[in-house]
Amino acid sequence: MKDTTKRLFFCYTLLISNCMFAQEHDYKTFEKNTMEGTKVGITNKKTGKEVLPAVYDNVFEYENERFFVQNNGKIGVIDTMGKIIIPFQYDDVAVKDDRAFLRKANKWAMFNYQAGIAMTTFQYDEVLGYEDGIARVAIAGKQGYVDKFGKQILSCKFTEGYDCYGEFILVYEKVFVSTGYEYVTRNNDGEIINKRDIGSSDKLPIVFNKQGKIVYKGVHGERVKFCNGKSVFIVEGAMENYSKPAYHKLIDASGFTIIPYSTKYKFDPDKNWIRIDAPTGRGILGFDGKVLLNPNFASISDYTYNNETLAKVSFKNDSFFYIDTNAKCVEFNGVKCPE
Structure with a gap:
């Protein structure tokens, strides 16, 4: 499992200029040359009417009737009626699903961008991910988790963590695993001056649910x-x-x-x-x-048959049949299902 330590899944301001308009929706940007340089506005593609005047430096993202806009070097949120939902006070934005993450003075906070409400204070050094309604955040290099309403689920104390997956949150805890032996240092008189346990560092998996309750705590060597x-x-x-x-x-x-x-x-x-x-x-x-199928078969292929809807299940005598994505046998290409 790969640890995503950058906000790669977000469309955010430093990497995009018109990311939002690569998607299919009813709006498009237009530009206007002014004495202050080129400015950007929004029109409705269907009606041709101006939605936002061309007075902004850039428009970065569109989600749920909200535009993420940069003006005078700062980022805010405006709705399709031109109403400012979040004022132009922020330096960077990352948008995923129903939440936005805004940066101010090198700290990040979570926002409900539709209501224009901050769900957390500006306290996080990084926002590493947002999946299934759970944000993975970091303070001083340690990772923690916050739900979509800003409630802390797990404090920022883990050195290795992964994005929420359904009901599960996976972190790894660093531990020292002893071999049961000690390295002893003695002086010239044979007196013990130092003892050091011999062993190695490892990491133990801990699986939490979305409420922060431990579902499973692993042991040495487990993944x-x-x-x-x-x-x-x-x-x-x-x-x-x-x-x-x-x-x-x-x-x-x-x-x-x-x-x-x-x-x-x-x-x-x-x-x-x-x-x-x-x-x-x-x-x-x-x-x-x-x-679904007892482990008695020679092989089970990937879904490469019938436009990638069927897989082949082979017996040990080289005969075979096909199954659908529910592992149900399907007659295909003249091959019948076994009894």
């Missing part, structure tokens, strides 16, 4: 994988050595272990379901953890 259905997740345990496979277990949103650890099974999240790799063969789990 977490989320699934498309956003209702279960996979925990991968560490390998004892590189000659042995990692082990996996499947956990639901309440923290209940649906399938316990086993070195015999490997789970791999896919777009439509979870693949099972077992000694007996390949199979499929639904995102609720229920078995």
Whole structure:
């Protein structure tokens, strides 16, 4: 899982000039040359009527009847009637879904840009992500989480975190793992002058829900994988050595272990379901953890058939059939479903 440490998913002012107008909607920019230079305004594409006069330095974003506009080097928000919703006081803007993040004096705050209300104070050094109604923010290099109403879910104390995924928030906590041995330093008289534990640093996964309650706290060597259905997740345990496979277990949103650890099974999240790799063969789990195809098959392909709507499931004797995205058998190209 890749940690997004920049606001790459936002259209924000330093990288765009007309990002909003690459999208399909009813408005377009127009320019006017003035004694103060080129100014930008907005017209309605259907009616041709002027919506905003060409008196602004730039228009960066359009969301839900709101324009994010720069004037005299500062950014604010105006509606389609020309009413100022958020005054021109800010240095940068990042917009995602139903929230805007505005920067002032090198600090960020979250805004409900439709109402023009600040949901938090200007306290964050960075806004790292906003997914499923949860913002991932940072203060002094430490990450935390805030909901869409500005309520702090987790304080900024984590060195590694990831964007909210459905009901889950994943962070990693740094720990020191001891080997059980000490490095002892003695003086010339044999007296102990220093003891140092021998070990190494590691990180343990912690999964929270949106309310900040711990769903799962991992142990040394574990890593977490989320699934498309956003209702279960996979925990991968560490390998004892590189000659042995990692082990996996499947956990639901309440923290209940649906399938316990086993070195015999490997789970791999896919777009439509979870693949099972077992000694007996390949199979499929639904995102609720229920078995859709028992792990008794030689292989299960990606969706590359019938305009990428079907996958091929092969038996060990090389015969096969096709399944749809719900893992249901579908007769296709003369191949019937098995009994």
